[in-house]
Amino acid sequence: MTDWQWLLIDFFQALAAGLLVGGTYGLMCVGLGIIFGVMRVVNFAHGDFMMLGMYVAYYLVTGFGVLMFLGPYVGPVVGAALAGPVVYVIGWLLHKYLISRVTGARVISAEAEGHYAQIILTLGIALVLANGGLILFGSTPLSVQTPLSRESWEIGLIFFNQARAVGFVMAILCAIGLYLFLTRTNLGKALRAAADNPIAAAYVGIDVDRSHRIAFGLGVGITAIAGGLFAMSQSFQPYIGFDFVIVMYAGVVLGGMGSILGAFWGGLTIGLVQQMSTLVLPYQLQNTAIFVVFLIIIFFRPQGMFGRVWERT
């Protein structure tokens, strides 16, 4: 085979890897996008909810072995899906008792204010979750055991890691499910209304505070599912959250803040850039490539790919 053919294969291999990783990133970003879109809160603890999702999936599948009966193929996927509701409850409670005190009605009247307290509060929650995770789970890197992560499907000359491919399909299904929920159900419409204009939403009888609580739970739950899926092909430890929260924010801003499904495309772009950059750049500069692309897109299109111009100010 000639050189350029190898080059082409490398290119498509990186494209495939980028798509597969990007799908999971996309789902994570959607989770963050819901919280940001509906509540306008910068949630620094988001990566740590993803970490919780990974551990929930791990303990359900490997640790306690509750899902052993499902076998090594279906078990991890079901484990990841179940991490969603568990983390939803945690997020719901945290919002009810902590986050609602610095968000909601008070912020609506004073848009620029109140952010300080939110930032500190979510940083505090992030510290507690990451370090609490260290106490509870230990610092040994873990991963959800599945034979999928060692096998790949071969299409033509391109390899698709099975764990990542399954994660990708699940992520797409979740994103579609969420899209249908947001556009077709009354609750989903209420969430979008609360995001678009909280005051008007309150006038038409939507309980904005409840919408925020559901949005927060849903956001962290979705990200936990993505975390659980990601845990099949990636080892993790309690401090993984902070690295990811930044990648997630890059995805959300790329998609356009306030656009929930734009976040998915933002996340997908991040995954593609990360994997494709290895074609031309040294491996260590993967994340630098993400941030450079992020900055370039932001400067030329500050409202993101799907954002609205008036959101900028």
Place this chain on the structure above:
Amino acid sequence: MASKRRAFMQQYALIAIFAVVYLVIGFLVRNSYYQLMMTLVLIWGTMGLGWNVLSGYSGMISFGHAAFFGLGAYTVTIAFVKFGITPWLGIPLGVLVGVIAGVLIGIPTFRLRGHYFALSMLAYPLAMLYVFEWLGYQEVSLPMKRENPIAYMQFTDQRAYMVISMIVMVACMIISLHVECSRFGRSLLAIKQNQPAAEAAGINATRWKMYAMMLSAGMAAAAGGLYAIILLVVTPQTVFGALVSAQALIVALFGGVGIFWGPVVGSAILIPLAETLHAELGHILPGIQGVVYGLAIIVIILVAPDGIYWKVRDRIMARRTPAKVGAQPRLAEQISIAADAAPESPSCLWSNDLAA
């Protein structure tokens, strides 16, 4: 004018008293670990002051001040290790590099506002982090100089570093005080409250924001340079990491935003708290110090959402002039600025009130 000068002198006197008392305590402390801790308080205080000049006054929250901190630290280190330049020159050089970086980052980033600005700032230090790792500066240590150590800012006595850090921090406090009480600070305040309105009133927002960015970056770079000198080891994670940016805004937001005492108070409370927890509990149960620190931040921010300084000041004001302050919040609520009205007034303004 007379009352304004009096307010200035009052603040100068307070800064002087604070510095002297702090150094006296520092000199009485024998344990070198506590001396190091007291020096770190000053460094993070300087870092918080730097963050406050841009983000506290102009309201453009930056999540990326680690970029300047890291550049300051690496400039000092690389100048020392590669070119044998003494930190006495290295730190000013680091400040210069920081200021230039501030301009280069400011030019494109000031086009963005609000959350977009905050989150794009996040990207700079992290992009730099991996570049420095890739360049092979994973861990650079500053070598010991046996001959003439003082010319290379190396002292056997920890307290010398404390004095140097105090000089830097006091300089930053005085600069901040003058920013707060000048046309500069008022312009930033106007930009914070409503940028289009400020521009309509003839304030050149871009210019003032750029000045604030330069000052802010310089202070953060100075803090980074001192950090390198004191810890003697620089790694990309410890100077460019997201936790450095977080620390800058935590000390400032915790202590009080928009007032130069805020970051100092925040640093003086949080750094010893974190270090003590780390030393006392860290080896018993790894992670417990982070949990307690996180809980402390959560509890205090729920009690004082605008920071310790404003909470304490409101308490003192309420005791001194109950009638006057009693009326203020109600009025403030009516125009829906709520409790956030108080932090908007620079220190010299309320000193004026008292003097009048």
